[in-house]
Structure formats: C-alpha cells, structure tokens
Amino acid sequence: MGEQLTSQKRFKGLETDLSEADLKKIYRAMLVTRLFDTKSMNLQRQGRIGFYVPCSGQEAAQIGSAFALRPDDWTFPTYRDVGVAVLRGVEISKLFAHLMGNSDDEMLGKQMPSHWGYKEVNFVSVASPIATHLPVATGVAMAMKLEKTGTVVVAYHGDGATSEGEFHAAYNFAGVYKAPIVFICENNGWAISVPVARQTVSETLAAKAEAYGFEGVRIDGNDVLTVYEATKKAVEKARSGGGPTMIECLTYRMGPHSTSDDPSRYRTREEFELWQRRDPVERLRRTLVEAGLWDDSAEVKLRSEIEGEITRAIEKEEKVAMPSPRTMFEGVYSTELKSLSEQRENSVLDKVSKE
Amino acid sequence: MGEQLTSQKRFKGLETDLSEADLKKIYRAMLVTRLFDTKSMNLQRQGRIGFYVPCSGQEAAQIGSAFALRPDDWTFPTYRDVGVAVLRGVEISKLFAHLMGNSDDEMLGKQMPSHWGYKEVNFVSVASPIATHLPVATGVAMAMKLEKTGTVVVAYHGDGATSEGEFHAAYNFAGVYKAPIVFICENNGWAISVPVARQTVSETLAAKAEAYGFEGVRIDGNDVLTVYEATKKAVEKARSGGGPTMIECLTYRMGPHSTSDDPSRYRTREEFELWQRRDPVERLRRTLVEAGLWDDSAEVKLRSEIEGEITRAIEKEEKVAMPSPRTMFEGVYSTELKSLSEQRENSVLDKVSKE
Amino acid sequence: MPTINIVQAVNQALREEMRRDDRIVVLGEDVGKDGGVFRATEGLYDEFGEDRVMDTPLAEAGIIGTAIGMAIYGLNPIPEIQFLDFIYPAFDQIVTNLAKLRYRSGGQYSCHLVVRAPYGGGIKGGHYHSQSSEAYFTHTAGLKVVIPATPYDTKGLLLSSIRDPDPIIFLEPKRIYRAVKGEVPDGEFTVPIGKARVAREGSDVSIFAYGAMLHVAMQAAEAAKAKNGVECEVIDLRTLVPLDTDAIIASVQKTGRVVIVHEAPKTSGFGAEISAQIAERAIEYLKGPILRVTGYDTPFPYTLEEYYLPSVPRVQAAIEKIMQY
Amino acid sequence: MPTINIVQAVNQALREEMRRDDRIVVLGEDVGKDGGVFRATEGLYDEFGEDRVMDTPLAEAGIIGTAIGMAIYGLNPIPEIQFLDFIYPAFDQIVTNLAKLRYRSGGQYSCHLVVRAPYGGGIKGGHYHSQSSEAYFTHTAGLKVVIPATPYDTKGLLLSSIRDPDPIIFLEPKRIYRAVKGEVPDGEFTVPIGKARVAREGSDVSIFAYGAMLHVAMQAAEAAKAKNGVECEVIDLRTLVPLDTDAIIASVQKTGRVVIVHEAPKTSGFGAEISAQIAERAIEYLKGPILRVTGYDTPFPYTLEEYYLPSVPRVQAAIEKIMQY
Numbered sequence A, B: 001m002g003e004q005l006t007s008q009k010r011f012k013g014l015e016t017d018l019s020e021a022d023l024k025k026i027y028r029a030m031l032v033t034r035l036f037d038t039k040s041m042n043l044q045r046q047g048r049i050g051f052y053v054p055c056s057g058q059e060a061a062q063i064g065s066a067f068a069l070r071p072d073d074w075t076f077p078t079y080r081d082v083g084v085a086v087l088r089g090v091e092i093s094k095l096f097a098h099l100m101g102n103s104d105d106e107m108l109g110k111q112m113p114s115h116w117g118y119k120e121v122n123f124v125s126v127a128s129p130i131a132t133h134l135p136v137a138t139g140v141a142m143a144m145k146l147e148k149t150g151t152v153v154v155a156y157h158g159d160g161a162t163s164e165g166e167f168h169a170a171y172n173f174a175g176v177y178k179a180p181i182v183f184i185c186e187n188n189g190w191a192i193s194v195p196v197a198r199q200t201v202s203e204t205l206a207a208k209a210e211a212y213g214f215e216g217v218r219i220d221g222n223d224v225l226t227v228y229e230a231t232k233k234a235v236e237k238a239r240s241g242g243g244p245t246m247i248e249c250l251t252y253r254m255g256p257h258s259t260s261d262d263p264s265r266y267r268t269r270e271e272f273e274l275w276q277r278r279d280p281v282e283r284l285r286r287t288l289v290e291a292g293l294w295d296d297s298a299e300v301k302l303r304s305e306i307e308g309e310i311t312r313a314i315e316k317e318e319k320v321a322m323p324s325p326r327t328m329f330e331g332v333y334s335t336e337l338k339s340l341s342e343q344r345e346n347s348v349l350d351k352v353s354k355e
Numbered sequence C, D: 001m002p003t004i005n006i007v008q009a010v011n012q013a014l015r016e017e018m019r020r021d022d023r024i025v026v027l028g029e030d031v032g033k034d035g036g037v038f039r040a041t042e043g044l045y046d047e048f049g050e051d052r053v054m055d056t057p058l059a060e061a062g063i064i065g066t067a068i069g070m071a072i073y074g075l076n077p078i079p080e081i082q083f084l085d086f087i088y089p090a091f092d093q094i095v096t097n098l099a100k101l102r103y104r105s106g107g108q109y110s111c112h113l114v115v116r117a118p119y120g121g122g123i124k125g126g127h128y129h130s131q132s133s134e135a136y137f138t139h140t141a142g143l144k145v146v147i148p149a150t151p152y153d154t155k156g157l158l159l160s161s162i163r164d165p166d167p168i169i170f171l172e173p174k175r176i177y178r179a180v181k182g183e184v185p186d187g188e189f190t191v192p193i194g195k196a197r198v199a200r201e202g203s204d205v206s207i208f209a210y211g212a213m214l215h216v217a218m219q220a221a222e223a224a225k226a227k228n229g230v231e232c233e234v235i236d237l238r239t240l241v242p243l244d245t246d247a248i249i250a251s252v253q254k255t256g257r258v259v260i261v262h263e264a265p266k267t268s269g270f271g272a273e274i275s276a277q278i279a280e281r282a283i284e285y286l287k288g289p290i291l292r293v294t295g296y297d298t299p300f301p302y303t304l305e306e307y308y309l310p311s312v313p314r315v316q317a318a319i320e321k322i323m324q325y
C-alpha cells in the first residue's frame, strides 16, 4: 500500500503523492465502512444482531492511518476500528459472521459483537476493557525490534483510554525500548458521556507523549490525507529505528457510543451538526470531485456495488448455523484439560430460562 | 511551622525568610534523621530489628518539604520518608517501637519495619507496593477541597514510582479536580538497581506533570532551603485553589535500597563519592557555620543529645513485649467477624517450625 | 407498598441516603449527566450536583483509590465500577489499600466505603460484560461482599452497607436489574449484613444461591416439586463475607443434601467455600455428595451464554442426582 | 547428582533453557544487572545480554502486558514479578488478556509464557512480601498454576512450563528458596504438569499440600507417626491447575481422612476447591470432616507471622482431630 510516486500536487487542490488508484481505494474503504456501519446499526435495531459499536465519523482516522502500513505490520484496534479491518482486506461477510456470532465467525462466537480479530491481516483480537491492548501492542513492537523484522505496530485507542494506567505503562515501555510503534489516538471528544475536558486537563492529548520521551502530534483526524501523511512519517521513523510516535486525530463519533447508548442525554444537537458538516467520507468525496477524479455516477455505481455486497454478505451469514453448545468448552487451553472434558461430559446442555 | 519574617538575606550567604530558630529546627531534624538512620541500619546488622529502609542522603528533600506544611496538612510518605516523620514530631521511641514491631508500635506489629503511619501527625500508613498511596493521597486532597478545609496534602514518591499506572491515575485525577496536593518526587537516581534512564526517557520527571495539566519543577533536592521554598510556593498555590504541583527533587540515596540490598552490584564507587560530597546534612551544617549560626561545639552538643535520646529510646523499646499472638486476629474489620473469632478460638498458637 | 425493580431500588437507596447524609459522594464513569449506563444513578447529578456525583476520568484505580482517600478523610464515598469486569485496573487498590488499611495502620485509619458494581451474565455481554468474580473478593481478608437478589434486599442491604464501617464490595445482578420486581417500602429500612434468608422452605435438598441464580434455584425447586414431589429448601445467602454459616448448617442438618448454584466458573468459585464449610461442620448429616451447578471453567462465552449459565434444567438434574443417593 | 537449592534450580532451568532456545526473553524489575532480588536470574544478564534479560521500568502491567505481546509475536518470554504481592497492577492484563486471548480470538492467537513470582510467607515480609494469592489464579480460566516444593520439581516443572503452550503462573515458595536442598540433574529433564506426587505413603490420613507447606506437612506426618503411630500420606499437588484429582481421590479412598494445608487465608483459598472436589467425588469414603489448616482470614501479619503460618503443631492437631472420628 501507499506506493510511492514522484510528483506532488498532481491533482487539482490536492497535495499528495498518492496515486489515483490509491485515492479511490481509500475512498472505497471509507464508503464500505460507512455503509457497513449504517447497516449494522440497523441490524441491531431490528434485533438481527445483539450489539454493535458504530464508527461513523471516524473513518478518516482509521483508514488514513491503516493505509500507511504494510501487510506484515500489525494493528491493534479497538471495538470501533471497523475501518482498519475493511482497509486491511477483511471480507465483509466475515465481519457480519462475527456480529452474528455464528460458526463462520473467526472468533467462533466466543466474543460479543465488535470484538474483532483477524490474524490473516494482523488485526489483533479486541478486548472490551479500555487500554488493555496497549501494553500488548508495545510488546509486539518490542519483539519486532528484537527480531529485527523491520515491521511496525499501529495501536489505536480513544481519548478516554489515555486515563488508564495501562496506557501509561504501554507508552512508557514504548519510549524506553524505542519500540517501533505508532499510537493513533482517535480523540472523538467523548468517552461515552464524559467529555475530554473532564478526562484530563492536559492541553492536548498529544502533549502526553512527551512524558514518555517521544513525539506527539495533533492533527485533523477527519482529513484522511492528513492522517495518512502523518502516519506514514511516523511509521517510517519507527521502521528506521526512530521509536514511537503518538498521533492525536481530532475527530467525532457521529453515532451513539454503542447500540446501548443514547447520546442525547449528554451531547447537544449543535455539536452533532457541526461535526456532521465535517463528515470525513463526504469530505474526501468532495475533494475527489474537485480534483476531477470522481462524479455522481461513479458514486451511485460504487454505492450500489457496495450495498449489493453487504446484502449478499448478510444473506449468506444469516443462513450459517450457530456454533454447537459443545464448542463452548473448546479452546480455553491448547489441549482440553481433563476437568473441562468432565464438565463437558456432565453438562446438561439446556438453555437457561429467561426471567 | 515556617513562621514568616519580613527581611531576607539576614544571614551571611543565605537567602531565606526563615528565622534562626527555624533553621536550627530544620538542622536538628536532619541530624536526628541521619543518626536514627545510621543506628537503625546497625540494629538490623546486629539482628535486633528485622529490616530497614535507609534514607540517608534524602533528608533535605524530606524535611525541607515537610517544613512548609501546617500540622493539619496531610502527608503520604513512602517507606523511606523517616525525615518527614521526624520533622512532624513523631517520637523517636515510637519509630523504634515500629521497627521492632512490639506492643508500643502504632501499627501494633502488623506491618513490616519502615511501614510507618502516625495519625496524630497526619502521616498516613505506608504500604509496600509502589505508588499505591498516590491515588489515595489525591482522594484526600479532593475531600479537603470538597470540605473547603484550606488544608493540603503532600505525597512523596520515588523516581521508580513514576512508571506505575497508579501514579498516572493519581496525577490525572489531581489535575482534573484541581486537588490541593503537592507531589514530592524524590528522584534518587535509582529504583533498586534500575537507573532513571531505564525507567523513562522523558527529559525530566518534572516534565511528566504537564501531561496532567499542572506544573512540574525540578530542583536541587539536596539543598533543604531550595526544597522548602519550592514546596512553600506550591503549598500556597494549592491552598489558594491553584491546584497541584509536582516537585522533582534531585537527590541520592547514600545507602543500599534496603537492608536486603547490595548496591555495589549495580552502582559505581565514583557515583557514590560524588554524592557523598553533596551530603545534604553536611551542606546545611556548612551553610549554618558560614552564616555564623553554628559551630563545632554546638554540633558536638547536639549530636550527643540526639545520640542519648536514641540510646534511651532503644533501651526503652527493647524492653517492651511483643504483641500477643491473639492480637493477630484483631482489627481486620471494625468488629470481629464470627468466622474470625472461631479461627482464633480454634487456633493452635504454636510457632511455625523453622526449616 | 410500591413495586419496583432492582435498579430502581439501588437508585432509591442512593437518593434517600444522600439526602440524609451529605458526606456521601458518588463517583464513577458516566454516573453523572448520563445517570449511569444502567441508570442506577439517574437523577442524582441533577439533585446533588457535580461535587457529589462525579463523572470521573476513565481509570478504575483512580476511582477506587481516590474514594479510599475521601473515605479516610471522613467522607462516605460510593464508587461505581461500570461493569465488574472492569474492576481489575483497581485490583491493586482493593487488595493493597481497601482491604488492609485498617489492619496495617493498627486501627488508626479505616475506609468506610461501598464499591458498587453490576455483575454476572445474561445480557449477552460476552467475556467482558458478564463476569462473576466475587470469589476473588471473598478471598481478600478485610472486605465484606454483599450480593442482593431482590429489590427489597437491594435497598435494605445497600443502606446497611452504606452505614457499615468496613469496606464493602456490593455486587448487583444486572441480568435481573429490571426483570425482578417486588414491593419495597419508601424511606428507611435496613437488611442486616451477614444474615442469609430462607427463600423457600423444604426438607429434602438445600440449595444455596445468591444474585440472579437465586431465581434459577427457586424455579428449579418448583419444577422439582412439580415433577418429583421433592421439597427443596432454597437459601439466599445475601452476603458472602460475612457468611451465615449457621443458616447453611441448619439447612444441611435438616435436608442432608446440598446443591450449590453460582454463575462463576467452578474451580475455586465461592461454591467451593460453601462446600468446604459444610464438609468441615456438618459432614455427618450428608446423605450424598455436595453438588455444584456453576459456570464452566472457560471465559464467559457470547453466543452460547444461555448454555453456560446454570439453568433450571441443570439445577433440576443436580436435584435429581442427589435425591438418588 | 549435584545438590542444589530451589533458587539455584530456577536459575539453572532458566540458563539451560535460554541456551537451547533463543526466543526466551527474561524481563522484570532488577532481573538484569542485579540478578534479581533473590538472585534467581543471577548471571543471565552477563551471559545473554540486555536484549534477552531486560531490567524493565517499575510497572507490572507493562511487564506482563509487553510479555504477552512478545509471546503472541512468537517469542518465549518469562516475566518475573519481584514478589507475588506486586502482581496486582498487572491483574487486569492477566485476567483480561493472558487468560482469555486464545479463547477470545477463536484460537487465532495464544500466549505461551511463564510468569514467575516468589510467593508465600516465612521471611518476615509482612503484608506485602508474604502473600499467597494462588486461589485468584486458579479461579481464572485459561491459566495454569504450578507450584514446586523441591529443587528437583522446581527445575523439572519450570522446564515443562517454559515448553507448555499455555500461559502459566509459576509460583516459587521463597521461604524455602535456600532452606530446601536436593539432588538435581544437570541438563534436560522435565516433570509433567498436572501430576501430583506422593511425597510420603500412608494409610490413615491424606494430607494435601504444596509449596513450602509440603515440608510442614511432611514434618507433621513424621511427628504424628512418632507420637501416635499414625501413618499419614502426604501428597504434593505440584500443579493446582490442572489439578490431579485422580491422585487426590485415590488417596482419599485409601485413608478416608483428609487434612489440607496451605498458607493462604482460609476463606475461598485453594483448600476449599480441594475439599469440594473430594465432597463431590469421594464423600462415601470419608470417615470424618475435611479439615483445612491454613493462614487465617487476616492480612499477613509481621511480628506474629510464625503464629499465622500453618505450623507442625497445627497440622498435628488436625491429624489428631481427624483420627478421633
């Protein structure tokens, strides 16, 4: 990805060394993510999946950063980073399989929806507890450095995550060991109902990186090209032994925190509308149109193509059976413990009654 | 403490608003601390106490900061902060009672030596795990603010402590709630065998405060007057609603980490000698002599007075009985649980055999 | 008496007690403006303001650590952990400070506070929104562990807990937050900590349960009666520490048959302690093995959670098994 | 065969295995230049260099968290926690990631690593240098828990653990680090994980123990024989998860009398699980109650630690008590 080209400013109003194909690939991923997101929210509302964590509004931060990576680089996403999965090439049907927790699910239905993980694209399995993946991500980067693989890790986290002790440990180890890691902080202004201003009184989140001896930069996280450029630079630095960087992407989640949340309890309509005008997908679309690379008919065609894909994926996955009750006992250890085999053998596999 | 005087530079070579009595009080506390420390190390070597954490070399940071407080301000010390206890007025015999774990011990022999706590002087009971007292200290400061008491908290910690997640939580909460707290970081260069350079690559430890939206200052921690001035300023700021400050005191532990440690395994003789020349007790003594406030005969007299006190305290405390085995069951809860009473009643109170 | 559910009982207890005692401070993630992700603190922010209902930064060690500080300074903090699964960043504060402060200071300091946390499965929450880790806390000397199963007990035990001088882990069975309703008096009343409740009398089998499992046990008891005419005694433990061993032993002496039900994984779950207490104190009364119906020794699964949680048929099978001895 | 002590056995196992497998990385506080506060990693830094023997910052969540990362990337990390009492800042990493990574990812990822930590009392370490919190880990599905009691088993079990594909909590009884010596072969050998050892055969009473308590149990068995002619069978459990229930049940079937010994507090200690296993599987063989001799339900005390720890007289008293049934 991110193939190098020589000239800049080749497109009207656009300062980038990305090719037309690259730009369209990025746009496609953003649109897939947006449409997938919208569809998944609907599926949950319809009771067809149990839970979902939407990402609309944050596509630029996710996809711009992921585009700066090589396939053998590793990513540590949060529940919200659908865009990273999409850009890295996870099939849409696999994403739905996970949301449904069916037998096709790479997680085998063991995790709740939005707790993705796809080893084939180095997109490491998500846990719900905030910031717990960060020390692990640093550890992978430390291993890469020890093994001199020339690869890097990109770890994603929110603004709220910066308050956790595990954030602190991860950043500090990254600094001390000069680990090849880039932290992408998707500062969407809110940790559920808690605004950044109550999360910390640090001037910026990027400023926190200095406490660990490396650079933090704050960027417009809704401009996919800015995110890409900043990440590319940070990744190159990490790859060449320069150590970690934190990139604070200013962005916004346009939806609720999750399908269990009602943001009208804590956010204003005005704030939402302001950010709606900064919609990153729409923004790239306009940019491409202005640069003469995109038009309405291309848009219509792409949308219907993606929507078709989505519909077919859902149809396919809704037919897939749920994992059998016995699989619940599998995979706790490399080989099943005798105690667990006994529990399985003695189990009465009846469903719990509903109150 | 810290009574205000009008003029400055009243003593030769000394820029301070402290009175002669203040200065002598500080010097006495430093000398008491040093002699107590030396004696305690010896007691451990002689097998008369089980364990000890020495503080020699760090007296200025401890006593200079504590001198800036009022009695109703609270302190959260570490195992190493003997100087704070001494300055706040804990009797030497009580300190020895604790080191012996006898029935006079305010901790009732429940904690290992150097895990002090004296409510009467607002010097809160120490736990061994590093940095765990910091969120608690912030919580006390938050309560003071809510109760509008006008008091402040001073929390002590080492350089190593800055790496823990609980440091991060404590500092962040302090910043967000503008809690009236001053963090005194005694940067003695080492966390047991780990030098600061491997603890963090932050330029200074003081710089870490910025990540939490408040000021961090680095000072010469072996100059008691500098420490006093910096703390006074920070305390005044906290008291008047200005929020927290971190003060990084550059200092050195002249002894081993604890009586279980052998620093020759990881530190050089040269480093030790360099810092020996910066001995904070000797430094204040020289300052006082130069200012015409002190001389050899005063020194001899004070030393022998303190040594006498120490000897008498040890003699007294060595005669005190150990707590009776049954007390072990007391004080877990406000009133004893029935299960524990049963355990006590059924207990065979014989000592464990020694391998 | 008004009929309310468990989350309303929590809310009512908090509101009433905050009106009575202005040293009470509620703190946690989203407990303020949002009213808590389960609405347990709904309305408190509006009534008591941001100084007493604090939306904190996202750091459980900070929430519980600062609550401990407030408690030793004399306030009466009630920290909320959003899901029990997220308490582990605060585990050090709990084990190191909360549980030991009184003992380690020779009684000079103590922390009077209640940590509230929704716990348990049944809401399709997967690994990290379903855990029942009460056993960890019961093994940590210095803590009390309280788990209500009904709206009445929720309010009565929460009020007792708030007034108790010791640190308390108060676990709320979120699966039945709304599903279980019952009559709860307005105003002050307490349920004592350390007393179990005989939820159903019976002479054949003793079933020990707490939290959401109490209701599964009750249904299984009814089913066993209907199917086999077996009379189960169901004991709602209500508090795990202190444990009402008298009530447990009295029931075992009566029935001689024991089934223990909890959601947590079996190995080293609190059921083991109940079993061990019985095996220590009343083995001569036993007519057969002590059976445990529990979650399995796996992380809490998502799709299959309904098979993971102890169900009425699973408890019934244990009742039938023990009746065969 | 050379006679060495337990800490030397740890050191030897690490050194030999690091020579064989260059993916092994040791990390922790003071494990490098200082060789570890108990000297368990002595000499490794000089032999293998700072890339493989890392003195880390003071953050257990960082130590275990980054070790998990290294493990999933294919290294073979062996983090040391300086005292088990300091593991709690890493508790979230252990419960959330270490134990669940394999299961939650549907087997895509796993973490093959051994967390080493000295544990237990007997060194006058007070609350925070004496804890035995093995029960927490045994209740955390996904972890294995290994506790050796002899130099031979220490080396053999540590080598097995390092080669085991699952995450292992390896607890070293620091009280007997130097006190217990024994013959240990140089070079490679393993002791299987999940197999208990009959440390002493006997027909009257089964004593189950592990770690330092094994030796207290052995002395009590000898004392009981000398005093009352009672023949105790002493079982060294060696691994708590997986637990060798076959060995436990076989012994109970033989003796019908049970005494369980551990240092950890009684309530919800691992002894409860052993008791519950017996009460579930072999109650018909029991001649009396299942007795536990354990630490008390208090924080670990300093001055009185010798009264707190299970002692030979305490175990003897339990043996005498159970023989009276």
Ligand SMILES: Cc1ncc(C[n+]2csc(CCOP(=O)(O)OP(=O)(O)O)c2C)c(N)n1
Pocket (backbone or CB within 6 Å): A078, A080, A128, A129, A130, A157, A158, A159, A160, A161, A162, A186, A188, A190, A191, A192, A257, C029, C058, C060, C082, C086, C089
């Ligand atoms: C340790 C922990 N505490 C609390 C929660 C509950 N929780 C889930 S998401 C969330 C807010 C996260 O905010 P942020 O890091 O900004 O990420 P965002 O959701 O905005 O992407 C909280 C408090 C959790 N998942 N983990």
Ligand SMILES: Cc1ncc(C[n+]2csc(CCOP(=O)(O)OP(=O)(O)O)c2C)c(N)n1
Pocket (backbone or CB within 6 Å): B078, B080, B128, B129, B130, B157, B158, B159, B160, B161, B162, B186, B188, B190, B191, B192, B257, D029, D058, D060, D082, D086, D089
């Ligand atoms: C949580 C925790 N981890 C490890 C230890 C072991 N330990 C005791 S003191 C210490 C070093 C502390 O260094 P620093 O904070 O600089 O304080 P200093 O001892 O230098 O005063 C370590 C690692 C501990 N006490 N607590």
Ligand SMILES: [Mg+2]
Pocket (backbone or CB within 6 Å): A158, A159, A160, A186, A187, A188, A189, A190, A191, A192
């Ligand atoms: Mg956010």
Ligand SMILES: [Mg+2]
Pocket (backbone or CB within 6 Å): B158, B159, B160, B186, B187, B188, B189, B190, B191, B192
């Ligand atoms: Mg230090």
